[in-house]
Amino acid sequence: MGCCVSTRSGSSTYSSGSNGDIVSPSCLEIGFCGQKRARRTFSDNVISLHQLPWLPNKIVTNGKSRSSCIFTQQGQKGVNQDAMIVWEDFMSEDVIFCGVFDGHGPRGHLVARRVRDALPLKLISSLHSCKSRRKRSGKAGFKGNIEPENRESEKDISAEDDLNSTWREAFLKAYKAMDKELKSHPNLNCFCSGSTAVTIVKQGSELFIGSIGDSRAIMGSKDSNDSMLAIQLTVDLKPDLPREAERIKQYKGRVFALQDEPEVLRVWLPFDNAPGLAMARAFGDFCLKKYGVISVPEFYHHALTDRDQFVVIASDGVWDVLSNEEVVEIVSSAPNRSSAARIVVASAAREWKLKYPTSKMDDCAVVCLFFDGKMDLESDCDEQCFSSATIQSNHFGDQIESDDGQKSEPSLPRNYTVRSSVENETNRELSVDVEDGISSVENQNWLSLEGITRVNSLVQLPRFCDEKGPNALS
Structure with a gap:
């Protein structure tokens, strides 16, 4: 299954498939290829950032x-x-x-x-999933009896709300998936x-x-x-x-x-x-x-x-x-x-x-x-x-x-912090x-x-x- 990461610098494009072949730029916009072959997420299939020598951007x-x-x-x-x-x-x-x-x-x-490295990929995967689901639900709910001009007007009105709602859902799913991964990480307690x-x-x-x-x-x-x-x-x-x-x-x-x-x-x-x-x-x-x-x-x-x-x-x-x-x-x-x-x-x-x-x-x-x-x-x-x-x-x-968590860790002694006598501002509700x-x-x-x-x-x-x-x- 081929996957790619967009790493364009200026006019240049760096992308790679899972077998090392160059991937067509046509899949860079959504960052996911071969979606008919499996249901695995983008973060499961994308080339690991740790496996790439560098990303220019x-x-x-x-x-x-x-x-x-x-x-x-x-x-x-x-x-x-x-x-x-x-x-x-x-x-x-x-x-x-x-x-x-x-x-x-x-x-x-x-x-x-770990969050720094994994969360961006999970956000891409979540956004792609949200867009795909909305696209399917949109096709299923279309009745076909609406005038063309009315459909265009409705699209203009809801475009911004739809984009906002899609990103909201993607952030929610990505953060949830990130915390779930941390909980089940084999070497990171x-x-x-x-x-x-x-x-x-x-x-x-x-x-x-x-x-x-x-x-x-x-x-x-x-x-x-x-x-x-x-x-x-x-x-x-x-x-x-x-x-x-x-x-x-x-x-x-x-x-x-x-x-x-x-x-x-x-x-x-x-x-x-x-x-x-x-x-x-x-x-x-x-x-x-x-x-x-x-x-x-x-x-x-x-x-x-x-x-x-x-x-x-x-x-x-x-x-x-x-x-x-x-x-x-x-x-x-x-x-x-x-x-x-x-x-x-x-x-x-x-x-x-x-x-x-x-x-x-x-x-x-x-x-x-x-x-x-x-x-x-x-x-x-x-x-x-x-x-x-x-x-x-x-x-x-x-x-x-x-993030394998296998080397020795610094200890966590209890520290008391000396504080200023300046009073805090009142928190706004x-x-x-x-x-x-x-x-x-x-x-x-x-x-x-x-x-x-x-x-x-x-x-x-x-x-x-x-x-x-x-x-x-x-």
Whole structure:
């Protein structure tokens, strides 16, 4: 069965079948060939990203592409558990996929990398499945007695809603399949490890976003006076949101803050003061999945205008010390676009030292995607120098790159974070519409919390995790 991945760079096209033969470009638009021969999904049959020597339009380490730059820096808490990706020409030339994933727990770095590598393929597979099903149902429901002009008018009216609904369904299915794969992974125990995810698909002038956890996406846009505005695109899904806390309590999970960090609500097992997860939704963390923590993404859709300039996705190591407005200002005033992500991370590192000198800096990962698709033409030498130097720094002490989970893991001691006395801003009550487990939020802006540092996402492992059994940590 032949499958292909679109990896076009400019006018060139790289594709391959499962037997090594060149695949016809006619199948690149949907990324699936030979669909009559089997019912297996795209992610089951596509050539593994690990088997390809390189993809010209997919970057996962510090660097830049035609329209984006990405950068990550290890914090002071051990192995860098952040992962990121930008995949241009994703399915077709006008589609870009980008995401940031923040792992937590003993195997959080492995979970984040696994999600980074597998989720894009699952999204392609889910989208193809949704389109095929809708096409079949559309043909079955057509009666044939409608006037042609009425059919055209109906198509024009429903085209945008249909596209939005299709992507919504695809995100839901992909996230569900991703969590299911993690649960059954033979060598990666995710019982007390997990990852956040903020993923964006830019298709033409449309943004489709799926988000779980407390990583965040914002957009830089110009107002009527050409001044830059910061627009928050996602909600930080933490237990301090009333709707999230209510769901967790309904499933017998507990939500409360420790005495030494009263501003950080955490999720606890009903029978043990563990693990103390600082988010309400995540991949993995199966010790809490029966008690209200879910992997269902919140879905967002945004139609871009000429005033929208760029989007920034980052892990909470950035948002704990920088506001949305500060990040937009940093990116818009960067000396060149290719260094924007690096400057955001450097600014966050500086703020960690200034605001919380006694705290351990968290990992930081940033993706900057510019909507006009134009990057600077400065020498690549400087970019390669800072990328290689930082990559070495990021992976210092990182003993594990693969997701087989067989090498030794860093320990997870309990750390107490020294906090500032600055009071938190009052959380706004967010109005959201929930449909089929996914909420859509539009035309709202959320301010980042000031005066709060990043604490360990997990306080401690449940005591019964040391026992031998199918759910015990290996």
